[in-house]
Amino acid sequence: LFGQEAKAKGPFVPKYEDYQKVYDAVAKKLQDEDDYDDGSYGPVLLRLAWHASGTYDAETGTGGSNGATMRFAPEGDHGANAGLKAARDFLEPIKEQFPWISYSDLWILSGICAIQEMQGPKIPFRPGRTDRDVSFCTPDGRLPDASKDRKHIRAIFGRMGFDDREMVALSGAHALGRCHTDRSGYDGPWTFSPTTLTNDYYKLLLEEKWQWKKWNGPKQYEDVKTKSLMMLPTDMEIVKDKTFRKHAERYAKDNDVFFKEFADAVLKLFELGVPFTVSEDQRWTFKSSFD
Ligand code: ZEM
Missing domain, CATH: 1.10.520.10 (Peroxidase; domain 1)
Structure with missing residues (x-):
């Protein structure tokens, strides 16, 4: 039955x-x-x-x-x-x-x-x-190691099948959230609005001055002005590498373009x-x- x-x-x-x-x-x-x-x-x-x-x-x-x-x-x-x-x-x-x-x-x-x-x-x-x-x-x-350089980023995301443009688009997720010392060892948020997705990650990378944070933790950057934001070594590669930077500039200029390419990626x-x-x-x- x-x-x-x-x-x-x-x-x-x-x-x-x-x-x-x-x-x-x-x-x-x-x-x-x-x-x-x-x-x-x-x-x-x-x-x-x-x-x-x-x-x-x-x-x-x-x-x-x-x-x-x-x-x-x-x-x-x-x-x-x-x-x-x-x-x-x-x-x-x-x-x-x-x-x-x-x-x-x-x-x-x-x-x-x-x-x-x-x-x-x-x-x-x-x-x-x-x-x-x-x-x-x-x-x-x-998964990517934040202490590494552009070669590593391209190797890791290339293995998944992504190109340079998609790598930069995906990185914009770091507008959100923060690093925790008891998780990755790194510390702090990337943006001032870590619970709202915006293109601020690219804007801050391009517009702020960044310096190495002086501390006992792993090597990371802090913004010179407020010392309250952070960037990982891999984040900084996004503006140091010529091809990556071109895309970061497009996304910093136009949030709609960022949203479209982020969504696709x-x-x-x-x-x-x-x-x-x-x-x-x-x-x-x-x-x-x-x-
Ligand atoms: Zn992340 N990411 N990520 N990422 N990530 C962290 C946090 C967050 C890298 C990375 O090492 C780290 C992408 C790419 C890359 C998010 C989304 C995406 C943290 C901090 C590290 C260290 C972890 C902690 O301490 O809690 C590296 C090296 C990446 C590429 C090179 C991509 C792609 C993402 C999504 C599409 C998010 C949302 C967070 C914030 C998590 C949280 O708990 O706030």
Whole structure:
């Protein structure tokens, strides 16, 4: 009887409305829990989605957001992922409320929600990521090391399949959030509005004077004027390298251009290595809480 009932009802196939409900739940939780960091879990949620995706290796097709393998110790404990437990724990009640969504789709949907709720551009989404076991964890060292130079940036993002323009566009995410001494060892935010996505990262890089911060921590820059903002060595490469700089100047000049190229690059990042059954023209765009 049970089997017949299940057959008659069929399996639950979630639709756009169901994913929008998940989006709304994440957005509400972002608004409710405003006593974290600079007032939002948004930046760390975006960082989770990026680190889930940024392990992709185009040559072997391994890594990427499919699998959510950061749930497991080897990958969760990689130095680059320090602090991301805060984001994973934030999402646990959402996963309990919507058990049909995979962790891997949930992490990416939440990264999209974070961008949109922090007044960034719309990022289209399609489901299709499935959770995989510990054997799919990627080796350590696939994510960028902030102490390195342009060669490293190009090697890491080139491995994922990105060009110079996309690398610079993605870096604009550092308008958001901050560095934590107990996570990466670095300290401070990049901009004065770390919970609102703007092109300020490029403006500040180009317009402010930067100097090495004098402290016991890892080598990082501080702005001469207020000493309250920071840049990583990799951030500074964006204005030191001629090709990178050309794009930074375009984004500093025009926020719409930044939003367009950022959205395209993030969409690509979040879909790396995912074996979708849904075609590209069937992506959904979620309504934001302020639409
Ligand atoms: Zn980040 N990032 N990132 N990044 N990142 C940090 C924080 C955040 C690099 C990096 O080493 C660091 C991209 C690219 C690169 C975000 C998004 C994106 C931190 C601070 C470091 C050290 C971590 C901490 O201490 O909490 C390097 C070297 C990068 C490329 C060269 C890309 C691409 C991103 C998204 C598209 C975000 C949102 C944060 C802020 C997290 C938070 O908790 O506030």
